[in-house]
Amino acid sequence: MEDKQAHYIALIKANHLTLHRMLKALPWRELPLLDKTQATAHGRDEIRRMKTATIDSLPFPYAVQALQIVRRRVVATGKVTLERLYAITGLAAEQADPAEIAHRVREYRGIEIKLHHVRDVTYGEGASHMRTGTAPRVMAALRNLAIGALRLTGHTNIAAALRHRARDITRPLTALGIT
Template sequence: MTLAQIRVPEGTTETTQVKTLLAGLEIDGALVTMDAAHTCAATARHLVKDKNADYLMAVKGNREVLYAACKRLASALVSGGQTPHVVTEDDHGRIGTWTTWSTGLPPGAGVKLPHAARLAVIRRDIADLAGRPTSKETVLMVTSRAWMTSADFHTCTRGHWSIENVEHRPRDTVWREDDQQAYLGNGPRNTAALRNLALGVLAVNGITKITETVQRIGRDHDRAAPLLMLT
């Protein structure tokens, strides 16, 4: 559910607006996940020191020095004989296997990200139903939460990836947001807020068939009333 949104001022980027976005939210003790664009020292420091929360950040090539340090540690971790956490699922006509290794980050590990405590390597192997490999992806994750296990890394990282399916994807497939051509004034921001509100109402009511429900309400607006009568 979307709890807050702000407009990114012209000439800036999303990464500069983290403090503003989180200013009105109480996230004490929470684990905050984010896209790799937000993996930076300022955000890490703000979450831990100012918001008393923990972070789970993806490390990619956009942070070259940090990525190089994590990659060196990851290579040693994968080849070090640790028994990984493995999850295999058969879904959507394919077989997915997620293999996760994790390790602590001592002060001399070379990972220069404030409050970094643990590193994880997550490898996702996709095969067809006959078991023939079709793709492989490896991601590096860093967290400030010292007690994260490999299983925790797997669960929380996949939880972050699921945001695409439960929020971003419906906004495009149901309301075709990416095709909108209105960019003037507050229109796009207000429309996005209404779409987020609608998705939140559906989530609170436990509705997962979003397209079907929106189409049903579109034929009779009175059908939305029971969804809004919450106690």
């Protein structure tokens, strides 16, 4: 990463126990609010607040900042949900301002929804019984390949595209330019 001058922003989920606990334990209440955005979409109002902390002792390569993002959503029924996300980045405060970092996190979430949500919902990846050897990785790679091929051919609804392709055995090959 250092020789390529590359940077990252990694969302740290609760299944990364040690790192998530370390981030959660930072003195967030004492830190100032650095970015706040408000949006209305998909029948809900959402407010995102972000705080950052300079760090030097996390067991993660090149991490220099920790992030806490609090998302408050109000849906049409009036139900309010609060979600706290934690992330780390190799970007120093002078390399990207809080608004830029918040924008990059939202972009990442969009990619995550486009790919992982499709893999989980359309392909039922979470219900897969493949658990041994390299089979889960191979199947994930094949699913990613299929999703990528469908997106390259202009499809935005992967489930509909799969149904369409499944009706004729030659359609997948034609879409890839093989026949």
